[in-house]
Structures are given as structure tokens and as C-alpha cells.
């Protein structure tokens with residue numbers, strides 16, 4: 001079984017900087033819960049653009065959704081699924097709410113996430129010790145990989161635990177992940193956070209049940225989004241971003 005696992009990861013097509021992490025993770029979970037060979041199927045190139053949700057790839061995640069309580073070990077397994085993701089085109093209307101940035105300034109979400117900007121958005125909370133640190137480290141890498149050709153991209157992270165995530169705590173968190181001018185972290189009232197979570201279909205009832213999801217919007221688009229389910233790596237997010245914003249890549 002070990003040999004088989006490693007041979008899969010030796011495929012140059014799927015090799016990445018996280019190969020060892022993936023290998024260790026795959027060994028750790030013993031391929032019992034998730035199907036490691038499915039990893040090759042979720043490479044962006046293999047998917048029709050704006051494909052229908054590929055349920056096959058998401059077996060593990062779907063399984064989790066039916067559990068009332070996702071314990072720590074399950075969450076850890078989710079983290080070991082880095083690089084495995086699926087995409088789906090969705091229609092979301094950004095709610096007309098005001099959130100608060102790390103400096104305590106009020107931000108109208110619709111002004112930040114508007115038609116003029118390509119957007120990369122997720123939901124996090126600062127005290128999460130499982131998937132959020134992974135997602136935020138990924139966003140840090142995305143931020144670095146945007147480069148000069150994708151200068152108008154906006155990265156947005158919205159707290160799903162606004163009662164605890166004060167602007168000061170969110171600021172410390174943003175500094176930890178070296179958030180630059182392109183990356184806005186937002187908190188606010190619980191009501192407004194819930195409104196946004198529900199608008200993007202990620203409200204999980206309880207913060208510990210949250211899933212790793214990233215949302216992408218093209219420049220010029222309003223309600224049309226690409227939803228990425230799973231712990232996509234930075235290069236994969238950039239690949240999906242470039243599909244939505246092909247002109248930028250050329251510049």
C-alpha cells in the first residue's frame with residue numbers, strides 16, 4: 001500500500017512543494033477514509049470549465065457533512081487533503097452589509113467586492129487550529145504569487161467568529177500571515193457575518209463545522225462566482241483565477 005501511495009505521488013503531474021506533507025498525510029490516514037488516487041482527478045486541467053460539482057472527488061467531504069460532530073482527528077484528516085479540490089460555478093449576490101477591517105474601519109462589502117475587481121475570498125476565524133491556518137498560509141502564498149500582473153486582485157477573508165475576532169485580534173492574525181494591501185480581513189457584527197456566510201452558502205451552524213471553501217470572482221463579474229471546495233493550494237487557486245481572468249495573465 002505504501003509503495004502504491006508513493007508511486008501516485010511520483011507522478012510528475014501532481015508533484016508539488018507539499019509532496020512530502022502529502023505523502024506523510026496519506027500514510028498517516030492509511031488511505032482508509034479518502035481515496036488517494038482521486039487526487040489526480042481533481043487537477044484543474046482535468047476538469048471542464050465551471051464543471052458540475054464532481055461528487056466523486058468529494059467523497060470524503062460529503063461523508064463529513066453527514067456527521068453531526070467533526071472531531072479533531074477528522075479535521076486533521078481534512079488538512080491532509082491539501083491539493084484536493086473541486087470547482088463549481090455559482091451565483092451569489094454579495095449582501096449589502098458593512099463589516100469592519102483590522103483598523104476598526106467600516107467597510108461596505110459591496111464596495112470592496114465589486115465588478116471592478118477580481119476577488120479571492122474565504123471565511124476564517126483566528127482561533128482555529130485546523131483548516132484556517134492552512135487556508136491563511138495558502139492565501140499568503142496566493143498574495144505573493146499574484147505578482148505585478150494581477151495587481152487589481154482583491155483577497156478577502158471574513159471572520160465567522162466575529163464576537164471573538166475583534167479588529168485587534170484580526171490585525172495580529174493578518175500580520176502573522178503578512179497580509180499586504182491586496183488582502184483585506186474583515187470582522188463585524190455576528191448578524192452581518194452570518195448574513196454573508198449564508199449568502200455564500202457556507203453557514204455551517206457552528207464554527208467548528210466549517211469547511212475549507214474559497215470563492216473566486218472575475219473582474220467585471222457581479223454575481224457569478226467560482227466556488228472551490230477543498231484545500232486547494234496556492235498555485236491551484238492562481239490557476240483557477242487565471243481561468244476567470246485570462247487577460248491579466250498575459251500582461
Ligand SMILES: [Cu+2]
Pocket residue numbers: 124125128129130131132133210
Ligand atoms: Cu478553521
